[in-house]
Amino acid sequence: MAIENRKVTVTVNGQERSAEVEPRKLLVHYLRDDLGLTGTHIGCDTSQCGACTIMVNGAAVKSCTMLAVQADKSELTTVEGLGTIDHLHPMQQSFWEEHGLQCGYCTPGVMMAMIGLLQENPNPSEEEIREGMEGVICRCTGYQFIVSAVQKAAKIMAEAAAKDGEAVAASQLVGEGTHRG
Amino acid sequence: MIPVKFDYVHAATVDQAIKLMQDSDGTGKVIAGGHSLLPLMKFRLTEPDVLIDISRIDQLKEVKVEGERLIVGALVTHHDASKHPLIQAHVPLLADTASQIGDLQIRNRGTIGGNLAHADPAADLPAAAFALDAEIIIQGEDGEERMSVDSFIIGPLITMLPENSLVTGVSFSIPPSHAKSVYLKYFHPASGYPVVGVAAMAGTDKAGAIDYIKVALTGVGDVAFRAESVEQTLLGQKPSEKMIREAARLAAEEGEMGSDLFASAEYRENLCKVYTERALRSILL
Ligand SMILES: Cc1cc2nc3c(=O)[nH]c(=O)nc-3n(C[C@H](O)[C@H](O)[C@H](O)COP(=O)(O)OP(=O)(O)OC[C@H]3O[C@@H](n4cnc5c(N)ncnc54)[C@H](O)[C@@H]3O)c2cc1C
Ligand code: FES
Ligand code: FES
Numbered sequence: 001m002a003i004e005n006r007k008v009t010v011t012v013n014g015q016e017r018s019a020e021v022e023p024r025k026l027l028v029h030y031l032r033d034d035l036g037l038t039g040t041h042i043g044c045d046t047s048q049c050g051a052c053t054i055m056v057n058g059a060a061v062k063s064c065t066m067l068a069v070q071a072d073k074s075e076l077t078t079v080e081g082l083g084t085i086d087h088l089h090p091m092q093q094s095f096w097e098e099h100g101l102q103c104g105y106c107t108p109g110v111m112m113a114m115i116g117l118l119q120e121n122p123n124p125s126e127e128e129i130r131e132g133m134e135g136v137i138c139r140c141t142g143y144q145f146i147v148s149a150v151q152k153a154a155k156i157m158a159e160a161a162a163k164d165g166e167a168v169a170a171s172q173l174v175g176e177g178t179h180r181g
Numbered sequence: 182m183i184p185v186k187f188d189y190v191h192a193a194t195v196d197q198a199i200k201l202m203q204d205s206d207g208t209g210k211v212i213a214g215g216h217s218l219l220p221l222m223k224f225r226l227t228e229p230d231v232l233i234d235i236s237r238i239d240q241l242k243e244v245k246v247e248g249e250r251l252i253v254g255a256l257v258t259h260h261d262a263s264k265h266p267l268i269q270a271h272v273p274l275l276a277d278t279a280s281q282i283g284d285l286q287i288r289n290r291g292t293i294g295g296n297l298a299h300a301d302p303a304a305d306l307p308a309a310a311f312a313l314d315a316e317i318i319i320q321g322e323d324g325e326e327r328m329s330v331d332s333f334i335i336g337p338l339i340t341m342l343p344e345n346s347l348v349t350g351v352s353f354s355i356p357p358s359h360a361k362s363v364y365l366k367y368f369h370p371a372s373g374y375p376v377v378g379v380a381a382m383a384g385t386d387k388a389g390a391i392d393y394i395k396v397a398l399t400g401v402g403d404v405a406f407r408a409e410s411v412e413q414t415l416l417g418q419k420p421s422e423k424m425i426r427e428a429a430r431l432a433a434e435e436g437e438m439g440s441d442l443f444a445s446a447e448y449r450e451n452l453c454k455v456y457t458e459r460a461l462r463s464i465l466l
Contacts, residue, residue: 003188023189023232045182047220048371050286059260059289065219066290069189070212070234116285134373135284 008072012037013081021068028052030068031078039079039108043137050136053109053116054078060116062135079108082115090156091115091149100149102140110136114150122158126151184222188231194238195320195347201233202345203322209233211347213256213295216287241294241349244268249355252318255294255348259283262293271355274362274380278309281366283373294348297330300404301374302337302439307405308380309364311397313353321346337403360384360393361464365456366400369443375400376444377452379432381460389419391465396457401449402437410434411457420465429458 008030009018019034031037031054043051045064052064055077083089091111094100101107110133117124117132124132129150130143138146192198202209210229212218213236221227235241241256244267251271253262262268263280282288282296282305296306297317307330309315315330321343330351333340342348356362366378378400384393394412399405410431418424433453438446 024184062286135286
């Protein structure tokens with residue numbers, strides 16, 4: 001049986017990218033081999049370790065357990081889309097400052113999963129962070145420093161959101177002012 | 182690990198999915214979240230010629246109340262089931278169970294319909310489905326039919342799903358508003374799957390006697406089951422620690438205990454009793 005390749009087009013880290021792939025190609029291989037985004041790692045390849053975690057339409061998923069064709073026309077965020085070396089994402093900055101990584105193999109997936117957790121629960125308790133880490137495995141850190149990093153990231157992100165909130169409130173005020181005037 | 186070659190098609194509607202299954206002549210398989218199917222395909226334990234992707238049929242993502250029952254679309258993910266306001270309000274047991282499946286990432290992909298259609302003896306959802314008298318809504322070549330979950334799941338990975346048909350949703354009975362519920366599982370530390378999972382619901386009348394009780398267990402044998410002996414022992418009684426302990430001793434009565442590398446049958450039987458007791462204490466005392 002001749003099986004045609006499929007064109008898979010995604011918006012990844014804000015950029016539209018596409019490649020022709022076999023239907024059996026896993027999403028993680030598409031990212032790494034076809035799009036050259038090698039920040040996403042493959043640890044276990046059996047849906048356990050979470051090293052391959054990325055965001056698909058805003059939700060954290062294991063990209064070793066999804067086909068590239070299933071992701072067609074989706075919005076993806078990989079670790080490359082989080083921040084730049086000059087402007088780290090709060091999660092990256094906190095992992096750095098709190099020593100949330102040693103070898104770094106698990107780190108891209110862990111950060112994506114933890115961003116997924118903070119989207120659901122912006123102010124998690126230590127226990128909730130540990131529960132949220134069910135889907136990731138780190139063989140180096142013993143997790144304690146990851147927990148500290150996530151706590152710090154949550155704090156920075158909450159402060160930033162509050163500031164944004166103030167900015168929005170302020171712009172509304174300006175708006176009202178203009179209106180009244 | 183890479184699956185063997187297969188072809189891949191999208192179904193835009195339920196009718197189209199059925200047509201595509203007919204066309205595949207038994208060699209096609211439906212894929213929803215893919216979180217049971219893809220791991221099997223990667224191990225080459227199953228090798229369908231064509232995957233029929235139903236994940237974009239929006240009609241299968243709806244949740245609605247229909248009289249005394251809540252209808253949950255087959256494609257509702259475990260994550261969405263755990264957060265959906267109608268599910269939380271009417272069948273909190275389902276929300277509670279869904280929130281304990283796998284991990285964050287698994288819950289974002291796995292679906293209610295896929296979980297029950299897969300009929301994994303170690304899955305969590307069957308416990309809630311048995312306790313909530315679930316009916317599986319099936320759309321096939323000859324129209325729609327409904328099957329109670331205990332006649333649908335008949336063995337490990339074996340269901341009565343007719344050829345060329347789809348699970349479109351699951352209908353759960355809405356328990357009376359005074360009933361409390363809990364899902365409690367003892368999970369294998371590596372896989373997260375239950376070695377035993379107990380879904381329990383119970384409520385008491387004004388005089389303090391138990392007037393509503395459902396208990397179902399999963400993970401311990403080939404199929405989930407209702408612990409009817411426990412239910413019957415407690416119905417009409419005023420709950421006490423002693424009563425609950427005695428009733429919970431019957432928790433394994435209706436089930437057949439499996440034995441594997443994780444746990445012997447004897448150990449599983451003990452876990453059934455201990456977890457049923459804990460579950461009932463937490464909602465009745
Ligand atoms: C690492 C990991 C951990 C997990 N842990 C747990 C756990 O703790 N508890 C638990 O209960 N589950 C667990 N799961 C399984 C998870 O819940 C699956 O998502 C679920 O069992 C299957 O749903 P799916 O949508 O992914 O189905 P798929 O994988 O897409 O399909 C599974 C099977 O059902 C069929 N199917 C799917 N949808 C339909 C439909 N609508 N109509 C007819 N047939 C259909 C498919 O053809 C296939 O045969 C885990 C999975 C993984 C990978
Ligand atoms: S590589 Fe995907 S979960 Fe381990
Ligand atoms: S830092 Fe090495 S595996 Fe996590």
